[in-house]
Amino acid sequence: MFVEIDGERRPCTARGQGKGAVVGDDVTVDGEVVTGFAARRSELVRVDALGDRPHVIAANVDVMFIVCAVEPPLREGLIDRYLVAAHAARIAPVIVFNKTDLWLDDDPEDEEDFRERLSPYPPLGVPVIYTSAQENKGLAAVRKALKGRLGIFVGHSGVGKTSLLNALVPGLGHKTQELSEQSGRGRHTTTHTELFRVPGGGEVIDSPGIRAFGLWAIPPDQVRHHFVEFAKFAGQCRFMDCIHDREPGCAIKDAVEREVISPFRYEAYLRIKDSLGDDLP
Numbered sequence: 288m289f290v291e292i293d294g295e296r297r298p299c300t301a302r303g304q305g306k307g308a309v310v311g312d313d314v315t316v317d318g319e320v321v322t323g324f325a326a327r328r329s330e331l332v333r334v335d336a337l338g339d340r341p342h343v344i345a346a347n348v349d350v351m352f353i354v355c356a357v358e359p360p361l362r363e364g365l366i367d368r369y370l371v372a373a374h375a376a377r378i379a380p381v382i383v384f385n386k387t388d389l390w391l392d393d394d395p396e397d398e399e400d401f402r403e404r405l406s407p408y409p410p411l412g413v414p415v416i417y418t419s420a421q422e423n424k425g426l427a428a429v430r431k432a433l434k435g436r437l438g439i440f441v442g443h444s445g446v447g448k449t450s451l452l453n454a455l456v457p458g459l460g461h462k463t464q465e466l467s468e469q470s471g472r473g474r475h476t477t478t479h480t481e482l483f484r485v486p487g488g489g490e491v492i493d494s495p496g497i498r499a500f501g502l503w504a505i506p507p508d509q510v511r512h513h514f515v516e517f518a519k520f521a522g523q524c525r526f527m528d529c530i531h532d533r534e535p536g537c538a539i540k541d542a543v544e545r546e547v548i549s550p551f552r553y554e555a556y557l558r559i560k561d562s563l564g565d566d567l568p
């Protein structure tokens with residue numbers, strides 16, 4: 288791993304406790320050996336590839352930029368999962384919708400479509416920033432959200448996380464995905480997770496794109512606590528332990544019917560809750 292020591296990035300090995308250090312950690316070093324890390328203020332965790340262990344993606348993250356784009360296709364389901372993970376980890380979420388330069392040439396209805404699909408999020412306290420890494424648009428808002436904080440870019444492969452990073456850190460010139468579909472190159476251009484300082488304040492972690500985000504250590508009956516729009520109906524269901532699924536007299540379902548709660552978000556809630564019911568994520 289690389290560690291910044293006295294302002295310099297140095298290759299280090301890890302020993303003992305230090306082996307558990309991840310990107311974002313404040314580590315203790317002995318020469319060029321990482322021997323431990325400080326208590327974390329947050330931990331972004333998901334299940335590992337086998338589905339039976341926690342994988343800490345990053346430590347001490349303050350703000351999670353959930354990056355999506357005109358293409359690859361927008362999938363709100365992934366956003367909703369990230370929002371659960373962010374809430375559970377007390378990380379502030381921000382949605383970044385990238386490649387807006389593409390919708391200008393295309394069908395003019397595109398823009399309205401995407402804005403409509405992302406409209407449930409700002410009322411939940413999740414800002415949506417529209418960007419074009421290619422045309423340097425919307426970056427001031429990203430910089431502002433990042434100021435004095437540690438951020439992370441997450442999302443599907445190919446949405447432009449590394450391109451946004453390159454736009455924020457001039458001169459970095461990190462490798463991004465080839466445009467050509469026929470090139471046959473691997474889908475995942477970024478293969479490791481790394482932290483960068485952003486001129487003007489703040490730090491950001493670039494992470495490899497993922498297909499799905501498996502939640503860790505959130506039992507099905509706890510998912511409801513991570514849908515923030517449910518909170519104001521607390522105690523209004525007929526049953527105190529209502530999980531807002533098939534119970535009669537459910538205040539949440541009533542709110543969904545009145546469209547006070549977004550039906551899309553409610554469907555996402557059911558999907559996430561049910562997916563966690565099995566042993567596998």
Ligand SMILES: Nc1nc2c(ncn2[C@@H]2O[C@H](COP(=O)(O)OP(=O)(O)OP(=O)(O)O)[C@@H](O)[C@H]2O)c(=O)[nH]1
Pocket residue numbers: 385386387388389418419420421422442443444445446447448449450451462463464465466474475476477478494495496497
């Ligand atoms: N038109 C357009 N293309 C973009 C924009 N941002 C990124 N791209 C292109 O989208 C492709 C993927 O960009 P990357 O930055 O590599 O995507 P990534 O999210 O880092 O992908 P992984 O590292 O695989 O997770 C590249 O061909 C970029 O040039 C944008 O704002 N507009």
Ligand SMILES: [Mg+2]
Pocket residue numbers: 448449450463476477493494495496
């Ligand atoms: Mg990348």
Ligand SMILES: [Zn+2]
Pocket residue numbers: 524525529530531532534536537538539540
């Ligand atoms: Zn209920």
